[in-house]
Amino acid sequence: MDxxxxxxxxxxxxxxxxxxxxxxxxxxxxxxxxxxxxGLAFVGxxxxxxxxxxxxxxxxxxxxxxxxxxxxxxxxxxxxxxxNRRFRLSNDTAIGLLFVGMLxxxxxIQSRSESFAGDLTAVLFGExxxxxxxxxxxQVVALVVVAGTAWVCRRPFLLLSFxxxxxxxxxxxxxxxxxxxxxxxxLTVVASFQTVGTLLVxxxxxxxxxxxxxxxxxxxxxxxxxxxxxxxxxxxxLLLSYHADLAASASIVLTAVVxxxxxxxxxxxxxxLEHRRDIHHxxxxxxxxxxxxx
Numbered sequence: 001m002d003x004x005x006x007x008x009x010x011x012x013x014x015x016x017x018x019x020x021x022x023x024x025x026x027x028x029x030x031x032x033x034x035x036x037x038x039g040l041a042f043v044g045x046x047x048x049x050x051x052x053x054x055x056x057x058x059x060x061x062x063x064x065x066x067x068x069x070x071x072x073x074x075x076x077x078x079x080x081x082x083x084n085r086r087f088r089l090s091n092d093t094a095i096g097l098l099f100v101g102m103l104x105x106x107x108x109i110q111s112r113s114e115s116f117a118g119d120l121t122a123v124l125f126g127e128x129x130x131x132x133x134x135x136x137x138x139q140v141v142a143l144v145v146v147a148g149t150a151w152v153c154r155r156p157f158l159l160l161s162f163x164x165x166x167x168x169x170x171x172x173x174x175x176x177x178x179x180x181x182x183x184x185x186x187l188t189v190v191a192s193f194q195t196v197g198t199l200l201v202x203x204x205x206x207x208x209x210x211x212x213x214x215x216x217x218x219x220x221x222x223x224x225x226x227x228x229x230x231x232x233x234x235x236x237x238l239l240l241s242y243h244a245d246l247a248a249s250a251s252i253v254l255t256a257v258v259x260x261x262x263x264x265x266x267x268x269x270x271x272x273l274e275h276r277r278d279i280h281h282x283x284x285x286x287x288x289x290x291x292x293x294x
Contacts, residue, residue, distance in 0.1 A: 007242040020131040023139045025230025031188040032209030037161035046099035048198045050076030052106030073186035126197030126249040142191030196249040203253035
């Protein structure tokens, strides 16, 4: 029992890290469910990398990294909208252009400042073991905003995820709610990067939600499963990082991906067994088989 719970009872930094990662897991579960259903993984990745130059500039200027991340995400979303509308390029092209441009800008800023190398590592991979109560308070605010937005906009978000035409005929503005959804994803990225880092935040957005989508048939079920997977992955990942001296945030994300792989394997095995059962059922009832073909 001490192996499972001792690290958290004896280490306050680890306890704070567990609280923070669990909050991030729930926030990512809510936003990630719509990211997976609407196919916005590339957008989430672009936003995660797009905040890098904003954070870099903010830290070099002595401002909060969160403020820089918010500005970087806003520039990223605004730039995608301008390229998409003014030059009539596809969303993927616009996102790809801004994605590589913002990432390149972040690397250039880092290359011009030797003192920023350590900060860049924290931005990319997070500082899960350096979380404070003020960080947790900010993450709680972000969770409330994301949860409130998802609840209020759940119907248009769902319609957008499956059929934009149906969303439009139902009286919802496709562009407006698509932008609100992107803003919600951006807020999730901004709130999460301090904990798991910009390189790994996409894993927390996608892996638990993808696991939920394997089993859930309703959005609330998908979110609930994703939240449970995220919280369990946070606990197991931190435990592994403590005992095996591994990178904490990477251990959390890898655990979430492994859980998805196991869940996907279970689903495939279940489908195979059901297929074999159907074949045996047809062989055991040849008259029914003939009737189906006639």
